[in-house]
Amino acid sequence: MAERLKPVNVVTVGVGMTGAIMGKELAAAGLKVVGIERGPARDTVPNFQSPAIHDELRFAIRKALMQDNVKETVTVRNSSDQTALPMRRWIGFLPGTGLGGALVHWNGQTYRFQPADFIYKTHLEERYGRNFIDAELTVQDWGVSYDELEPHYDRFEYLCGTSGKAGNLKGRIQPGGNPFEGPRSREYPTPPMKEPYYGALFRKGAERLGYHPFPQPASTLSQPYTNPEGLTLQQCVFCGFCERFACEHFAKASPQTIVLPAALKNPNYELRTNCQVLRVNLDSTGKTATGVTYADAAGQEFEQPADIVLITAYALNNVRLLLNSGIGKPYDPSTAEGVVGRNYAYQTVSSATIFYDTDVKVNPFMASGASGTVIDDFSGDNFDHGPHKFIGGAYVGAIMTGGRPIEFHPTPPGTPAWGLGWKEAVARHYNHTVVLTVHGASHPSRRNYLDLDPTYKDAWGLPLLRMTFDFPDNDIRMSSYVTEKAAEIGRAMGGKIVAAAPRRGPYTTTAYQTTHNTGGAVMGNDPKTSVLNRYLQSWDVSNVFVVGASAFAHNATYNPTNTVGALTYWALDAIKNRYLKSPGPLVNT
Amino acid sequence: MTDLSRRAVMKATGAVGASMLPIGFAPDESSAQEPRNTPAAPSTSGAPQPNSQVQSAPYLFLNSEEAAFIEAAVARLIPADDRWPGALEAGVPNYIDKQLNGAWGTGERLYRSGPWQAGTPSQGYQLPFTPAELFRNAIAAINGEFKGRTPFAKMSAEEQDAYLRGLEAGGKDLGGVPSNVFFSELWESTVEGFFSDPVYGGNRNMIAWRMIGFPGAYASYYDIVHQHGISIDRAPLSLAEDVHGHVHMDPAIPAHLP
Numbered sequence: 053m054a055e056r057l058k059p060v061n062v063v064t065v066g067v068g069m070t071g072a073i074m075g076k077e078l079a080a081a082g083l084k085v086v087g088i089e090r091g092p093a094r095d096t097v098p099n100f101q102s103p104a105i106h107d108e109l110r111f112a113i114r115k116a117l118m119q120d121n122v123k124e125t126v127t128v129r130n131s132s133d134q135t136a137l138p139m140r141r142w143i144g145f146l147p148g149t150g151l152g153g154a155l156v157h158w159n160g161q162t163y164r165f166q167p168a169d170f171i172y173k174t175h176l177e178e179r180y181g182r183n184f185i186d187a188e189l190t191v192q193d194w195g196v197s198y199d200e201l202e203p204h205y206d207r208f209e210y211l212c213g214t215s216g217k218a219g220n221l222k223g224r225i226q227p228g229g230n231p232f233e234g235p236r237s238r239e240y241p242t243p244p245m246k247e248p249y250y251g252a253l254f255r256k257g258a259e260r261l262g263y264h265p266f267p268q269p270a271s272t273l274s275q276p277y278t279n280p281e282g283l284t285l286q287q288c289v290f291c292g293f294c295e296r297f298a299c300e301h302f303a304k305a306s307p308q309t310i311v312l313p314a315a316l317k318n319p320n321y322e323l324r325t326n327c328q329v330l331r332v333n334l335d336s337t338g339k340t341a342t343g344v345t346y347a348d349a350a351g352q353e354f355e356q357p358a359d360i361v362l363i364t365a366y367a368l369n370n371v372r373l374l375l376n377s378g379i380g381k382p383y384d385p386s387t388a389e390g391v392v393g394r395n396y397a398y399q400t401v402s403s404a405t406i407f408y409d410t411d412v413k414v415n416p417f418m419a420s421g422a423s424g425t426v427i428d429d430f431s432g433d434n435f436d437h438g439p440h441k442f443i444g445g446a447y448v449g450a451i452m453t454g455g456r457p458i459e460f461h462p463t464p465p466g467t468p469a470w471g472l473g474w475k476e477a478v479a480r481h482y483n484h485t486v487v488l489t490v491h492g493a494s495h496p497s498r499r500n501y502l503d504l505d506p507t508y509k510d511a512w513g514l515p516l517l518r519m520t521f522d523f524p525d526n527d528i529r530m531s532s533y534v535t536e537k538a539a540e541i542g543r544a545m546g547g548k549i550v551a552a553a554p555r556r557g558p559y560t561t562t563a564y565q566t567t568h569n570t571g572g573a574v575m576g577n578d579p580k581t582s583v584l585n586r587y588l589q590s591w592d593v594s595n596v597f598v599v600g601a602s603a604f605a606h607n608a609t610y611n612p613t614n615t616v617g618a619l620t621y622w623a624l625d626a627i628k629n630r631y632l633k634s635p636g637p638l639v640n641t
Numbered sequence: 642m643t644d645l646s647r648r649a650v651m652k653a654t655g656a657v658g659a660s661m662l663p664i665g666f667a668p669d670e671s672s673a674q675e676p677r678n679t680p681a682a683p684s685t686s687g688a689p690q691p692n693s694q695v696q697s698a699p700y701l702f703l704n705s706e707e708a709a710f711i712e713a714a715v716a717r718l719i720p721a722d723d724r725w726p727g728a729l730e731a732g733v734p735n736y737i738d739k740q741l742n743g744a745w746g747t748g749e750r751l752y753r754s755g756p757w758q759a760g761t762p763s764q765g766y767q768l769p770f771t772p773a774e775l776f777r778n779a780i781a782a783i784n785g786e787f788k789g790r791t792p793f794a795k796m797s798a799e800e801q802d803a804y805l806r807g808l809e810a811g812g813k814d815l816g817g818v819p820s821n822v823f824f825s826e827l828w829e830s831t832v833e834g835f836f837s838d839p840v841y842g843g844n845r846n847m848i849a850w851r852m853i854g855f856p857g858a859y860a861s862y863y864d865i866v867h868q869h870g871i872s873i874d875r876a877p878l879s880l881a882e883d884v885h886g887h888v889h890m891d892p893a894i895p896a897h898l899p
Contacts, residue, residue, distance in 0.1 A: 102858070102860050103858055103880040103881075104880070106858040106860070106880060107838060107840075107880060108836075108837060108838070109833060109837040109838065109841055113833060113837075114745060114749075114750065115750065118750075120750055121750050121751060121752040122748075122749075122750060122751065122752060122753065125752045128763075128764060129761075129764070130761065130763055134761065135758065135760075137758065137760040137764045137767055138752045138754070139752070139764075139765060140751055140752040140753070140765065140766050140767065141750060141751055141752075141765070141766060142750075143765060144765075246863075246866050246867045247867065248866050248867075248869075249869035249870055252869055287863065288863075289860065289861035289862065289863040290861065290862040290863055290866045291859070291860050291861055291862065292862070300860075301860075412870065413870045413871065413872060414870075415862075415870075415871070415873060417855060417856060417862070418862035418865065418866040419866075423866075455855065456855075457836040457849065457850065457853060457855045458832060458833055458836045458837060461832075461836070461853070469809075469828075470717075470718045470719070470805075470828060471717065471718065471719075471720060471802065472720050472722060474719075475719050475720065475722070475725070475727070476722070478852075478853060479724075479725065479852045479853055482853035482854060482855070483853065483854045507756065508754060509754065558761075558763050559763060560762065560763040560765075561763060561764060561765045562762070562763065562765045
């Protein structure tokens, strides 16, 4: 029998970026907040320090900062006529765990989505007509506009200290920035990072073809910065250990560097680590949450009553907790009814690899996870899709993240897979190769969804999440088109060999692509096609808010973190200024 | 963060220098692209002998028959040539032995609940074996195959390559392990042992890093990242050398400890 604890006002399930921001702000508003984190407590000092943190084998290959598959994983299949099987190790994507969540091991790429992304269906139908979109795609509007989110994007970027160059200030295009971006209310908090050689090579090639290169917005900072919480970040030193690693230098925005210390100073805020939330508890009506039940590190169960439950875990775990708690109607692909698990999307990532002569010394290890140069000319709806018969796009850029050799030892097509020929090619090409990333949108499809696995369980005996996913044909066509554009840039960059690798199906878990899993608990204006209203509040249980990329109605061109941050502040604003004054549904059905 | 700048810390601590270098890591003046401990030209007709000079650390997991196979196999997967040592000389068998004997070998971070069934290629590894079980079963089956014949380790390099290609192609059962799955685990482990930090027992003398020009565990390139195309001619650094916490590649800080 679970021990019942003293009630509090707010529980956050998970203390990563969203949970830390919510917890800090609501504690500051005078509420008693408990942050429940399944993983361990950890901090820049002493946990993330050198030399141990620069260990590629431990962190990048053995994935020391990621969710422990022994306890909890995801089952996966390409289509609903297959049997889903567990991802026994993380390879294809890497859910994090522990205090600070994925923002501890991210790269720091900090993009905004475009204004058109939030009114996606309306926009595409206006520009291309009603029959342009493939019938299987369930694209829809988000229920929130770019203009509504802009102040929250701004706030999140100023929390992180993001380094970049504005391309559009209040509608005026700025030289050096991204001319395609939505209007910003002000410049980035810090100037762009230094441009590494691979970025400069890309810039030249892209300019030669008439494109518009700009420095990738980076939350690995170009200079020291003190954020509005009074926390100081340091200058990034380009050590090349961001993605899958934690930053030892206080140079990368993470909950530990941007917000947690402020939360932990407040006596209204209590953190409980190594505690696994098992379910959100509902009252007898099923319309109100009474709190959560969790198991501590020793397996002891506790019931934590709360007035408000904020589900602030990783996107996939948000969806699983809703399903395991019976909140919202699960999506059924055979009838296309139900919402929880619907509109799951991923990211359509591909590459073009450029092999140079040995006189071009790229030094790929001098990098941050977010340094580099990109173009937005083929992102979103920045080009006319009419002739191409697909929707969506991709940014293209040289954003090599560190040249760590177990992961990175490129060889040109035709190289033997092992043996002397392989070895000679690795030695020849390691320092003379630039990889262009093609980072593309992922569109929800009727047949792609998340639900509970009927067979496989976690360490606490609860069903694992089951993922049914394959790339929609639209996204394969998009990837093919933009990857060829990347290859053209590669040739303009002076590469001797350019190897384009557009994304092909079927989706596989056996090669890393990205950890940008989105959707499954999407926001919107219609309870028939969304789990949450436009304030990220559950339509069914009004004292539950679900914060994360799980709310994305589709996954746009870009890395999701900045949009998750903006949505966090957007929902927070609604909770603080509206919900607390009058608890209940913020949107009437 | 203290007020003391990181750079000042570097300057202060850089002085501990050589006295803290672990035994076996003498300061090295050779350049990144210069091979060191170049072995004798590799044999192309005869197999490398299980080599007690190369394999100085004792095996903790592998028995002698397993070790003979692993040593011979990795010597073909990444062979020595006249410029650079191969996986055998880099200590990859020692790396694999320590990994199989440790947490990874016993199934750390591996979801191990049934039911077990073969999946599609997209679904990845679906066998009940831990890495240690997988290597043990597969190598026992391989060595069993050669009973009464010339063992793998004594075959010619050409014959060894042909046999490994057969494993790679799949279709053969090795004690419950499909041969292509074993090959791929062996290959991944070999690459890991070749390129991982020497603290794990492979990449001896950071030879793989010297070969490609990866500088290792330096903590900062801030002052040179904008010097496009420069040659990094300093020897690489292992985690083990970074004993005082940080080794910054700053012009003012000697990368080679005094």
